[in-house]
Amino acid sequence: MPSTTMNTEEVRAVWTSEKGSMAKQTAENRWPKIIQGTIDGICEAAAAGDVEEQKRVESIAIRIALKHLKQGIEQNKPLTPLQDDGKLDIQQWNKQLAEIGECSWANCPWLFGECYMYRSIQSILNSSKHWQNYDVFKRQKDSTFVKSRAAVEELARRYMQIVADNPLAQKEGKEEAKKLLFIEMTEIALWGNATDLSLLANLTLEDLQSLQGRDAIRKSQRNIVDNDIEDVWAYLQRTTGQASRQIDIILDNAGFELFTDVLYAAYLLDAGVATSVRLHVKEFPWFVSDVTPPDIESLFYHLDSSEYFPRHEYLEQLLPRLHEYFRSGAITTTSDPFWTTAFSFHEMLSRAPALFEELQKSYLVISKGDLNYRKLTRDGMWPHTTTYEEALGPLGRQSGVKILALRTNKSDVCVGIQTQAKVDALDEEAPDSAWIRNGKYAVISFNEGK
Ligand SMILES: [Mg+2]
Numbered sequence: 001m002p003s004t005t006m007n008t009e010e011v012r013a014v015w016t017s018e019k020g021s022m023a024k025q026t027a028e029n030r031w032p033k034i035i036q037g038t039i040d041g042i043c044e045a046a047a048a049g050d051v052e053e054q055k056r057v058e059s060i061a062i063r064i065a066l067k068h069l070k071q072g073i074e075q076n077k078p079l080t081p082l083q084d085d086g087k088l089d090i091q092q093w094n095k096q097l098a099e100i101g102e103c104s105w106a107n108c109p110w111l112f113g114e115c116y117m118y119r120s121i122q123s124i125l126n127s128s129k130h131w132q133n134y135d136v137f138k139r140q141k142d143s144t145f146v147k148s149r150a151a152v153e154e155l156a157r158r159y160m161q162i163v164a165d166n167p168l169a170q171k172e173g174k175e176e177a178k179k180l181l182f183i184e185m186t187e188i189a190l191w192g193n194a195t196d197l198s199l200l201a202n203l204t205l206e207d208l209q210s211l212q213g214r215d216a217i218r219k220s221q222r223n224i225v226d227n228d229i230e231d232v233w234a235y236l237q238r239t240t241g242q243a244s245r246q247i248d249i250i251l252d253n254a255g256f257e258l259f260t261d262v263l264y265a266a267y268l269l270d271a272g273v274a275t276s277v278r279l280h281v282k283e284f285p286w287f288v289s290d291v292t293p294p295d296i297e298s299l300f301y302h303l304d305s306s307e308y309f310p311r312h313e314y315l316e317q318l319l320p321r322l323h324e325y326f327r328s329g330a331i332t333t334t335s336d337p338f339w340t341t342a343f344s345f346h347e348m349l350s351r352a353p354a355l356f357e358e359l360q361k362s363y364l365v366i367s368k369g370d371l372n373y374r375k376l377t378r379d380g381m382w383p384h385t386t387t388y389e390e391a392l393g394p395l396g397r398q399s400g401v402k403i404l405a406l407r408t409n410k411s412d413v414c415v416g417i418q419t420q421a422k423v424d425a426l427d428e429e430a431p432d433s434a435w436i437r438n439g440k441y442a443v444i445s446f447n448e449g450k
Helices: 005-008 022-047 052-074 089-100 109-127 136-149 151-165 173-193 195-202 204-212 216-221 231-236 258-272 294-305 312-327 345-351 355-362 369-376 419-428
Strands: 225-228 244-250 274-279 331-335 364-368 403-407 442-447
Touching: 022 052, 022 136, 022 312, 052 109, 089 109, 089 244, 136 151, 136 258, 136 294, 151 173, 151 258, 151 312, 173 258, 173 442, 204 312, 216 225, 231 364, 231 442, 244 258, 258 274, 258 294, 258 312, 258 331, 274 294, 294 312, 294 331, 312 331, 312 442, 345 355, 345 369, 364 369, 369 403
Parallel strands: 225 442, 244 274, 244 364, 274 331, 364 403
Antiparallel strands: 403 442
């Protein structure tokens, strides 16, 4: 029962069998590595001194199951129905798999295959007694956050000096300064994506640190291949009179990026852009680094610790403000089972109508990161000159959803490029689709759903 237009239906989703695609590379190279990482992590966790015997014994069965999953990928085995692990969503996954028909790891829709892999890992853990709530990716998430210590302290300093000491919301005649600050804060939230752990294999620590640096943000502005920031600003200026302005942020990654998102939320409140901010998190570990509820606690645990952050001067000023926003309910977190399905957002209306309705009511929905962008655009092989509005399908024209995508380009889909000449220029500048894949180019795409 597709609710999409003819046009959207004609565009095929990318498959892992697609020659030369990021999908194919990911299925062949990255997936086995990710599963090996979970095996190593469980091995290490089970070897810890305080682990009880039963839990240790159970870890062996889990490692065998994970190894089996990894071998299935390496040997291109067919995707088979997930075993009942007592959770309500299993039937839906298996129904969706049945609808796709016969497929294998190296010959399946990329979006489905990748989501199915993360759900399979969770299924193995769900079927255990002692490891159900174990986050197989926590180790990686934490270690990367600690590495971005300098960037965290630098951002805290700038935030306190630029935003908190200048209550711009109250100042008249400072329109240009307000706008520049909005652009700056939005771009920090955008490039925070550069720490995406599931792609860490392709980036060195130097790359990460330079992407987090302020100068790099400046330089990378030219790499925003579809930039609707002016339209977003115009929308916000036009609507400041609305009494309730709730902004929903569909989060991507934990760690440094989550810190930039929480800071962005605080900025949106401090600047009077939003009256409240709701952060959407995942219900279980997903795409390595995606935010789950314990990651929010973990963020504050680390930020509050002067052991992790020895230069605590600006954090000490910033943290009470952030804590207060959470305590008062100005910033809240929420999750929905839909975020951890393999459905694209084109199917939100039929699969999660209540969620769709909530997003319709939102003042502004901000979608963070590559996976959310793939889901927004149905992971479709659109011509790059397709408008963002068209690629959004049911979330686009007349949807009533005001949706802003902040995404560094790390997969096969990218729409909203104004002209074919620009596509050609990008192909020349960054050949072999590098500008769609290497994380050094990005989009700030906005649609008002009118
Ligand atoms: Mg992610």
